Amino acid sequence: MPSMLSLSKYWFFTFGIITIVIACQKDGEDETQYDVPQHFPEMMVPEDNAPTTTRIELGRHLFFDKNLSRDGTISCGSCHRPEMAFTDQNKLSKGIENRIGKRNAPTLLNSAFNTSFFFDGGVPTLELQVLAPIEEHTEMDFDIVAVAERLSNDEKYQEWSRKAYDRALDPFVIMRSIAAFERSLLSYESPFDAYYYQGQENAISTSAKKGWNLFRTREIGCINCHRPPLFTNQGFYHIGLTDNGDEGRRRVTGLEEDRGKFKTPTLRNLKYTYPYMHDGRFETLEEVVEHFNSGGISHPNKSSYIQPLNLTEEEKKQIIAFLNSLNDDSFKFKEGYQNPFQ
Amino acid sequence: MKIKIMLIVAAILSLAYSCKEEGCTNPSAINYNEDAEKDDGSCILPPPTTIALDVLPMYEDEVLELNKDYINITGDRIQFTDVKLIITNLKLNNQLVTDAAYFDYSEGTSMVTSEINITPGSYEGISFNIGVDEARNTADPAQYDPEHPLSINIAGNMHWSWNTGYIFYKIEGRYDLGNTGSGTPQENFVYHLGMNQYRKLWEDSNFNVDVQENETTPIALELDLSKVFYSETDTIYLSNGEDFTHTGPNQETLNIKLSNIFPNAINVVTQ
Numbered sequence: 377m378p379s380m381l382s383l384s385k386y387w388f389f390t391f392g393i394i395t396i397v398i399a400c401q402k403d404g405e406d407e408t409q410y411d412v413p414q415h416f417p418e419m420m421v422p423e424d425n426a427p428t429t430t431r432i433e434l435g436r437h438l439f440f441d442k443n444l445s446r447d448g449t450i451s452c453g454s455c456h457r458p459e460m461a462f463t464d465q466n467k468l469s470k471g472i473e474n475r476i477g478k479r480n481a482p483t484l485l486n487s488a489f490n491t492s493f494f495f496d497g498g499v500p501t502l503e504l505q506v507l508a509p510i511e512e513h514t515e516m517d518f519d520i521v522a523v524a525e526r527l528s529n530d531e532k533y534q535e536w537s538r539k540a541y542d543r544a545l546d547p548f549v550i551m552r553s554i555a556a557f558e559r560s561l562l563s564y565e566s567p568f569d570a571y572y573y574q575g576q577e578n579a580i581s582t583s584a585k586k587g588w589n590l591f592r593t594r595e596i597g598c599i600n601c602h603r604p605p606l607f608t609n610q611g612f613y614h615i616g617l618t619d620n621g622d623e624g625r626r627r628v629t630g631l632e633e634d635r636g637k638f639k640t641p642t643l644r645n646l647k648y649t650y651p652y653m654h655d656g657r658f659e660t661l662e663e664v665v666e667h668f669n670s671g672g673i674s675h676p677n678k679s680s681y682i683q684p685l686n687l688t689e690e691e692k693k694q695i696i697a698f699l700n701s702l703n704d705d706s707f708k709f710k711e712g713y714q715n716p717f718q
Numbered sequence: 719m720k721i722k723i724m725l726i727v728a729a730i731l732s733l734a735y736s737c738k739e740e741g742c743t744n745p746s747a748i749n750y751n752e753d754a755e756k757d758d759g760s761c762i763l764p765p766p767t768t769i770a771l772d773v774l775p776m777y778e779d780e781v782l783e784l785n786k787d788y789i790n791i792t793g794d795r796i797q798f799t800d801v802k803l804i805i806t807n808l809k810l811n812n813q814l815v816t817d818a819a820y821f822d823y824s825e826g827t828s829m830v831t832s833e834i835n836i837t838p839g840s841y842e843g844i845s846f847n848i849g850v851d852e853a854r855n856t857a858d859p860a861q862y863d864p865e866h867p868l869s870i871n872i873a874g875n876m877h878w879s880w881n882t883g884y885i886f887y888k889i890e891g892r893y894d895l896g897n898t899g900s901g902t903p904q905e906n907f908v909y910h911l912g913m914n915q916y917r918k919l920w921e922d923s924n925f926n927v928d929v930q931e932n933e934t935t936p937i938a939l940e941l942d943l944s945k946v947f948y949s950e951t952d953t954i955y956l957s958n959g960e961d962f963t964h965t966g967p968n969q970e971t972l973n974i975k976l977s978n979i980f981p982n983a984i985n986v987v988t989q
Contacts, residue, residue, distance in 0.1 A: 496881075498881035498882065499880070499882050500882060503858060504858060504882050507877075508879040510879075511879045512879070512880065520860075520870065520874070521871055521874055546860070546864070547859075547860040547870045547871070547874075548858075548860040548861065551858070623967070623968075626967050627881070627966065627967065630913075630915075630966075630967035630970060631967070632967075
C-alpha cells in the first residue's frame with residue numbers, strides 16, 4: 377500500500393506526462409481560423425477540412441504549382457493572379473498550348489461564401505471545384521490522379537500532406553488543401569466597408585454615397601441580386617445579354633427556362649476584375665452600367681429585375697463612384713496570398 | 719538481488735509457456751486443434767463464401783469484340799471501341815450485397831467484380847442501379863479508399879468535374895451509315911449517360927441463386943450491345959444524328975431513349 381506521499385508523486389508524474397503529450401500534439405498547434413470579419417456571413421467549412429496553417433500553406437503551393445497542368449506550363453494562379461484580385465483580366469482564359477476557354481475567370485476573393493461554383497453553378501463545393509480546371513481540355517487538360525503521382529516524390533509536399541491530413545499526397549489532399557487556401561482569400565477592407573460597416577462617414581465620396589442610394593433604390597434595384605456584404609445573392613439570372621452560344625445554367629439543369637442564366641458575380645474589386653460578364657464582353661464599368669440602363673434584349677428568360685432605368689449621366693457616374701468604393705487594395709499586400717515560387 | 723529474482727521468474731514463466739501444446743487455436747480454421755493452448759501459426763482458414771458478378775459483353779449470340787464490324791438494327795456498320803459501366807446497390811433477395819461495382823470492358827474480355835463476401839443460402843431476386851445513387855452521385859470521388867469502385871483512382875474517367883456527377887455508362891465506337899459508304903466505319907458515336915434523372919433500377923425477380931458455403935458462386939449477366947440501339951418502343955438512329963451525348967440538355971431526346979433502352983440490354987445468363 378503506497379503512502380500518501382508516494383501517491384501524490386504518482387499523480388504529479390502522471391500529470392507531467394499528460395502535459396507533455398498535450399504540448400507535443402501537432403494538431404492543436406497547427407489549428408487556425410479564417411479571418412472572417414463580423415459583417416460577413418458565417419463561413420461554412422466542411423468537417424474534414426477545418427483550417428490549419430499547414431493545410432493552407434500546402435494548398436497555396438499547389439495552387440501556384442505548374443505541375444498541375446499536363447505540360448507543366450500553367451497553374452491555378454495563371455488565370456487567378458493575386459495582383460489582379462485572382463482573375464487574369466482576359467476576356468476568356470487561356471489554358472495550356474494557348475487553348476481558349478469558354479468563360480471569363482472569376483475572382484476567388486470571398487469565394488469561400490459561394491454556394492455553387494462556375495457561372496452555371498454545376499459544382500457544389502470548393503473542394504470539388506478543384507477537379508474541373510485540372511481536367512478541362514481548354515485549361516490544364518490533366519488528371520488529378522496523375523498530378524498526385526507526378527508530385528509523389530516531392531518530400532516537402534509529402535511531409536506537409538502527412539502533417540495536414542495524416543496521409544500521403546493524393547487527390548483527397550490536393551482537393552482539400554487548395555480549397556483550404558482558397559477559403560483564406562478574403563476581401564473586406566474597401567472604403568465602403570469602412571463607411572457602411574464601421575461608420576467612417578468620410579471613407580467614401582459624396583458621389584459614391586449618392587451612387588449607393590441609387591444602387592439600393594427599389595426603382596433601380598441593383599441590390600436585388602448584388603446583396604451586401606458580398607454583393608451577390610448567388611442566384612442565376614438572364615440579364616438581357618445577347619446570346620453568345622453559352623447556354624449558361626441550362627447546361628447543368630437541362631431546363632429551357634435556365635437558358636442564358638448565369639450566376640450573379642460579386643461587385644467587390646471591379647477595378648481588378650475586368651473585363652466583365654461571363655464572356656468578358658464589357659471592358660469598362662461604363663459599358664456595364666449602360667447595359668443595365670438600357671435593359672438589354674428581350675428574352676423569355678430575362679429577369680423581371682432588368683428594365684430600362686433612364687439614368688442621367690450624373691447618376692451613372694454616381695453608381696460607378698459607388699462601385700469603385702468596393703475596391704480593396706489590401707489583398708495585394710497579404711503575404712499568404714502570393715505565389716511562393718516567385 | 720532484484721534482478722536475479724526477476725530473471726528466475728522470467729525463466730520459470732517461459733518454461734511453463736513453452737510446455738503448452740502448440741497448434742491452431744482458431745475455431746474457424748479447418749485444422750483447429752481444441753487441445754492446443756499456444757497458436758503456432760499453422761491455421762488454415764476455409765475459403766470465404768463469396769459471389770462474383772460477371773457482366774459479359776455480347777453482340778447478339780457472340781462475345782463482343784472491340785473494333786470488330788457489326789451491322790446494327792438500322793442497317794449501319796458499327797464497331798465498338800469502349801464500353802464501361804457503373805452499377806450501385808446490388809441487392810439479392812432485397813439485401814444489399816455490395817454498394818458499387820465498376821466494369822471496364824476495355825480492360826478485358828469479361829467484366830467481373832472482385833469477390834464479394836456474402837452469407838451462404840438461397841437468394842431470390844436481383845436488382846441494382848444502372849449508375850450511381852443520388853446521394854453519392856454528387857459526392858466527392860476522392861473520399862473513397864483507392865480500391866473502391868467509385869474512387870477517383872478507379873472511376874476517375876467516369877466522373878464529370880464541370881457538373882459534379884458520375885457517368886453511369888460509356889459506349890463509344892465508330893459507324894458507317896447504311897453500310898453503303900466507304901465500308902469502313904469512320905464516324906464516331908459517343909454515348910456518355912449520367913445525371914440523376916436518367917438513372918434506372920434494373921431488376922429481375924425471377925432470378926435465383928444458391929450460394930454455397932466456402933465457395934465463390936458466379937452470377938452471370940450479359941450486356942448485349944446489339945440491344946443498345948433499340949427496344950420495343952425506341953430506336954436510336956445514327957442516320958438522324960443520334961451519335962453523341964454527354965447527357966447535355968441539347969441531347970435530351972437521345973438521353974431519354976438511351977436511358978429507356980439500356981436496361982433491356984442486360985439479362986441474366988441462363989445456365
